[in-house]
Structure formats: C-alpha cells, structure tokens
C-alpha cells in the first residue's frame with residue numbers, strides 16, 4: 001500500500017499538513033508545546049557560543065485514522081545518524097530485554113536454526129541475549145557510532161535505515177526472519193508505510209513480528225506530554241497501529257501492556273495468511289478500552305492540552321518557591337524527554353543548577369537549549385542539594401533506590417509527571 005498519491009503531494013505543496021499514514025489533511029491540534037531544540041543533541045562546551053535550531057512541537061491528530069503526529073521538521077538522517085542514545089545504560093531496561101528473549105524463545109520455539117532481526121537495534125542491548133542463547137541475529141541500526149559498539153560486542157549489525165528496500169535485499173539474500181523486532185522505533189519512522197511494508201517483506205511465511213511502542217492511551221491518562229519530542233514523529237493507540245498493520249497485510253494476534261516508558265504496548269503480528277496464531281481476547285479487550293476512552297472519535301483527543309498546562313503551572317510554582325526559600329535544586333538524568341519538559345515550562349539553570357547522568361557520553365556536555373550542565377552522578381554527593389528532580393520519571397523507583405544517600409542530609413526527590421510530587 002502507498003499513500004503517495006498525486007493529491008497529497010499537491011496539498012502538501014500548498015502548505016497543508018498531511019497525515020503520515022492515510023494522507024488526510026491535518027486540521028486538529030492535539031497539543032502545542034511551543035518551540036524546542038532537537039532533544040538528543042547534547043552540546044559540548046565549545047558549542048555553547050553557537051546558535052541552536054528550535055523547531056515547533058505542534059502535535060496534530062488525524063481525524064480519519066487518529067494517528068497523533070508531529071511534522072518531520074528535521075530529517076531522520078540528521079537526527080539519527082550520530083545518535084547519543086545508548087540503550088544499555090539502564091539496569092531495569094536490560095532486565096526487561098532479557099525477559100523478552102526468554103519469552104520469545106519459549107513461546108515460539110526459537111533455536112539454533114532460527115534467525116532474529118531487530119530494526120533499530122541500537123548498541124545490541126537486546127540481541128546480545130539471543131546471541132547468548134545461540135540464536136542467529138542481525139541488527140539494523142542507522143547510527144554508525146552506536147552500531148560499532150554492537151558489532152564490537154558480537155552482535156552483527158548493518159548501518160542502514162530500515163525500509164522496504166533493505167527488507168527486499170535481505171529477503172533476496174535468504175535472510176528472511178523467524179522473528180522481526182521493532183522496539184521503540186515505530187514512533188521515529190518518517191515514512192511509516194514504507195517501514196511497515198518492509199517489516200512484512202522481512203517475515204518468513206510463519207514469521208512473527210513484535211512491536212513495542214509507548215501507548216497513546218497511557219500518554220494521555222498519565223499526562224506524559226514530555227514524551228512528545230521531535231525524534232518521535234508518531235504516537236499510537238492500538239486502534240491506529242492495528243489499522244496500519246492491517247493495511248500492509250499483517251494480522252495482530254496478541255497484545256500485552258508493559259510498564260516501560262510510562263506504559264507501552266507489545267503487539268504480536270503475523271502475515272494475514274498465516275493461520276497458526278488465533279487472535280487472543282487481549283486485542284478486542286484493549287480496543288474496547290480505547291473506544292471507551294474516546295480514542296475512536298476526534299473529541300476524545302480534547303482536554304489533553306489544558307491538563308498539560310496545569311502541570312506546567314504546578315512545576316514552575318514548586319521551583320519558584322524553592323528558589324525563593326534559597327533551596328538548591330538539581331536534576332537527575334538527561335533523557336530526551338527533559339528537553340520538552342524544560343522548554344515547555346521555561347525552566348533553565350536559574351531553577352535547576354545542573355543535572356547528572358550515568359552515560360559517559362553525556363557527562364561534560366549540556367542539555368540542549370537550556371545549557372544545564374551534565375555531570376557524573378557523584379556530583380550530587382559533593383554538593384548535597386535539597387531537591388533532586390528526577391527527569392526520567394519512568395525510572396523513578398530505580399533512581400530513588402540508587403540515590404537513597406541523599407536522605408542523610410535531608411535531601412528529597414521531585415517527580416514532575418504525572419503531577420509534581422515530592423518524595
């Protein structure tokens with residue numbers, strides 16, 4: 001299936017915004033978060049005197065297919081070719097990955113004859129567990145610096161953007177897959193139809209596809225507006241994901257809800273002609289829940305914007321009060337989502353002195369736009385701040401555990417989302 005018909009091209013030429021999946025004109029705003037720089041670009045000290053490009057974070061919802069989406073302001077090539085996000089720096093995330101491998105192996109009987117391909121395989125954080133279980137793997141990763149790390153640890157990885165073309169080449173080369181994995185990549189795909197078509201092409205006749213992506217229903221419910229940033233072009237309900245997969249000849253036969261990234265879905269699909277896997281009740285159950293929440297009608301998407309604004313007011317109020325009382329406030333973590341939160345709320349170094357991150361790649365650098373400096377986590381021990389704002393709030397339990405020592409000087413944790421909470 002292709003949506004690149006003549007009509008959308010003309011409409012787009014005239015300045016209208018077009019749905020990435022179905023080609024309809026986008027008229028309805030989901031939320032407008034103002035302007036923000038690219039969130040995974042961490043300037044070094046030498047970069048601080050240069051200008052930075054800001055892009056709008058104006059999110060639309062398509063009134064026909066309900067795909068919530070941002071325009072691709074900067075090309076995926078620019079964003080992802082030298083990407084700073086190394087997946088392997090969170091313990092709980094790695095545990096999640098290892099569990100996934102075990103589940104796939106037992107449920108679908110993967111063995112030494114099986115072949116697993118992961119699209120956007122990052123530094124091999126996931127495929128390494130299949131390698132340890134003697135399953136043959138291939139990673140596809142567009143960021144050369146990240147792919148190099150994967151290759152070094154024994155996860156064969158090609159440096160390419162994934163799409164129908166690469167899938168055809170792999171299939172022609174006899175490398176169709178028993179399992180195709182796309183974890184947290186669907187949101188980052190500019191040409192959604194070409195990408196999903198590629199996933200299908202890569203599947204063997206009885207191959208399984210699993211996709212994990214943040215669940216739009218939870219994003220709305222839990223007010224996770226900071227997970228909206230330029231690197232994420234699309235935000236999916238199951239309703240919309242299903243519609244897209246079906247359009248490309250895929251059948252969703254199961255879905256699981258995960259706690260990762262503030263609430264994600266893992267969708268299982270096969271070729272539509274493969275009758276091996278009966279559709280589980282989980283699919284209809286979740287679709288019904290989304291319909292109840294209003295996600296099958298345009299009106300269901302109203303109200304999010306005002307909820308987001310209230311969060312801003314509460315967070316800024318907290319930080320202003322702390323500043324007036326002379327309390328020291330620092331951050332923990334430098335995740336992509338911190339750029340959206342800080343820019344939308346207008347928070348800079350005057351309210352959050354510095355942040356820390358475990359990734360050596362980010363230490364010594366600065367958060368984009370706000371130029372809040374990023375240090376090694378030991379800095380917190382040295383400066384003994386009154387408040388530590390946990391920016392990757394999805395990992396708050398793990399982080400509070402690691403940073404228990406701030407209690408010794410009466411330090412407290414601040415979690416900004418879904419609403420400002422002090423622990």
Ligand SMILES: [Zn+2]
Nearest residue numbers: 019022062065
């Ligand atoms: Zn659409």
